[in-house]
Structures are given as C-alpha cells and as structure tokens.
Amino acid sequence: xxxxxALMIWKGLIVVTGSESPIVVVLSGSMEPAFHRGDLLxxxxxxxxxxxxxxxxxxxxxxxxxxxxxRVIKIHERxxxxxxxxxxxxxxxVDDRGLYKEGQNWLEKKDVVGRARGFLPYVGMVTIIMNDYxxxxxxxxxxxxxxVLLKRES
Amino acid sequence: xxxxxxxxxxxxxxxxxxxxxxxxxxxxxxxxxxxxxxFDWNVKQLFLYLTAEYSTRKNAxxxxxxxxxxMLRGDNPRLLLKDMKTKYFFFDDGNGLKGNRNITLxxxxxxxxxAGILPLVTGSGHVSVPFPDTYxxxxxx
Numbered sequence: 690x691x692x693x694x695a696l697m698i699w700k701g702l703i704v705v706t707g708s709e710s711p712i713v714v715v716l717s718g719s720m721e722p723a724f725h726r727g728d729l730l731x732x733x734x735x736x737x738x739x740x741x742x743x744x745x746x747x748x749x750x751x752x753x754x755x756x757x758x759x760r761v762i763k764i765h766e767r768x769x770x771x772x773x774x775x776x777x778x779x780x781x782x783v784d785d786r787g788l789y790k791e792g793q794n795w796l797e798k799k800d801v802v803g804r805a806r807g808f809l810p811y812v813g814m815v816t817i818i819m820n821d822y823x824x825x826x827x828x829x830x831x832x833x834x835x836x837v838l839l840k841r842e843s
Numbered sequence: 844x845x846x847x848x849x850x851x852x853x854x855x856x857x858x859x860x861x862x863x864x865x866x867x868x869x870x871x872x873x874x875x876x877x878x879x880x881x882f883d884w885n886v887k888q889l890f891l892y893l894t895a896e897y898s899t900r901k902n903a904x905x906x907x908x909x910x911x912x913x914m915l916r917g918d919n920p921r922l923l924l925k926d927m928k929t930k931y932f933f934f935d936d937g938n939g940l941k942g943n944r945n946i947t948l949x950x951x952x953x954x955x956x957x958a959g960i961l962p963l964v965t966g967s968g969h970v971s972v973p974f975p976d977t978y979x980x981x982x983x984x
Binding site for chain 1: 887888890892894896901902903904905906907908911913915931936951953955956957958959960961
C-alpha cells in the first residue's frame with residue numbers, strides 16, 4: 690500500500706511538472722554557495738518555458754546518467770525557436786564545454802531534464818549516504834520492512 | 844526591488860574566434876546599485892549577472908552573460924563599480940556584433956532563499972549600447 694501510493698505520487702509529479710526527474714539531489718559543490726551537496730531541488734520542465742540566461746537548469750550529457758545542475762550563461766535562439774546554450778557552475782572557473790560530449794560545444798532543449806524552481810537544503814543527504822554506504826541503505830530498508838511488518842501485527 | 848544604474852561605453856570590436864571567425868566585442872561598464880531592500884529574512888544570497896541581449900540576422904535572440912557576482916546576506920548590498928571590464932568573453936555566434944545598434948545590457952539577480960521557491964527577477968536598470976560599423980585592428984597583449 691505504502692509503496693504503491695508513493696509510486697503513484699511520484700508518477701503524478703512527473704506528469705504535473707513535465708520533468709522525468711522532478712526532484713533531484715545536488716551531487717557536487719559546483720554551485721556553491723547557493724547549493725551544497727545533499728540539497729534537494731524541485732524541477733519543472735514545461736515545453737513552452739523558454740531557456741534564458743541566468744536560469745538554473747538540470748541537464749544530462751548524452752551518454753551519461755548523472756544530472757548536472759548549473760546556470761545558463763549564453764543562449765543563441767533562432768527565429769524558429771531552435772536554441773543552443775552554454776552552462777557553467779557558479780563555483781567553477783570555466784564554462785561546461787569540458788563536460789559536454791567530445792566535439793559538442795552547446796546544449797540543446799533535449800538535453801534539459803528540468804528547470805530549478807525550488808529547493809530544500811540538506812534533505813537529500815540521505816540518498817547520498819545511501820549511495821556511498823550501501824550497508825546504510827540495507828539497514829534502512831530492514832528497519833522500514835520491520836516497521837511495516839510490526840504495524841500489521843498490532 | 845533595488846535601484847540600478849547602468850552605463851556602458853567603449854565598445855570596440857576585434858576579429859578573432861575559435862574555429863570559424865566570430866565577432867568578439869569589448870565593453871566596459873559602470874554599475875551603481877542598492878539591493879538592500881531585496882534581502883529579507885529568507886534570502887541567503889543574490890546571484891547578480893550582467894547580460895548583453897541582442898538580435899542578429901542569424902539568431903532572433905542572443906543573451907550573453909558578461910559579468911557576475913555573488914552577494915551573500917551580510918555583504919555590502921551597495922555596488923559602486925566603475926570602468927569594469929567584462930569577466931567573460933563577448934563572442935557572438937557569427938558576425939552579428941559589427942554595426943549592431945541595439946545591444947541591451949541588463950543587470951539581473953537570482954534570489955536564492957534559505958529554503959523554498961527560486962524566483963528570477965530582472966533589475967530595473969538597462970542601457971542600450973551600439974557597436975561601431977568597423978572592426979578594430981587587434982591589439983597586442
């Protein structure tokens with residue numbers, strides 16, 4: 690019951706926000722002091738939202754799974770709406786060209802997972818700890834499992 | 844919002860670029876701003892950025908961030924900057940800067956709260972900066 694409700698809420702969020710990943714955890718310090726590792730970001734990805742300089746976007750580099758949260762610093766948009774843009778982490782010296790695919794100089798709309806619309810500090814630390822310390826993840830699952838079973842008994 | 848005063852000048856052009864030759868613009872600017880009123884209890888920092896916005900034949904909309912600054916809660920909220928050079932190179936995607944009469948410089952800020960909604964607010968200061976019709980010969984550095 691809990692799992693299916695959680696799943697329904699998650700799927701609902703994906704539809705409502707338009708983003709395949711409406712909640713992401715900040716994984717690096719490249720956007721400090723605004724965001725730190727472990728902060729939680731809430732995203733939307735509405736098709737009609739234009740991409741503009743200064744916005745914080747979450748994107749994926751082709752062929753990689755890790756979403757990157759950086760700021761848009763340059764855009765060139767054609768008459769027909771085609772846009773190419775460049776990103777940079779606030780805390781980085783240089784722009785993201787070194788992070789993109791070999792030979793790729795710009796990002797496009799299809800690379801965007803979402804736009805950062807809200808954030809909560811620290812809350813995402815749990816997922817980072819679970820990733821870095823799998824034993825913690827199993828322990829947490831065991832506790833949750835025990836809780837569910839015990840609740841039923843009473 | 845805060846109060847912002849912008850002025851830009853000395854726009855010269857050079858003709859260098861990465862692979863193909865693109866226009867490279869040079870701008871110096873002044874900023875006078877007081878952002879005190881934006882710092883309420885839930886504002887952790889402001890990310891300030893100066894954007895050049897313009898149209899070219901190739902691209903209907905171009906925005907290039909030329910300069911940025913992080914202003915933390917507790918920092919001096921007043922800016923009095925003179926004769927500033929841009930932090931980042933002002934490359935066009937092509938040759939749309941030469942003779943472009945209508946480049947707008949705007950100071951914007953991104954409010955980062957302690958927690959909650961991330962708005963984006965544009966400052967009230969913007970100035971139009973025309974580029975000359977001819978290229979300047981490259982300087983030696």
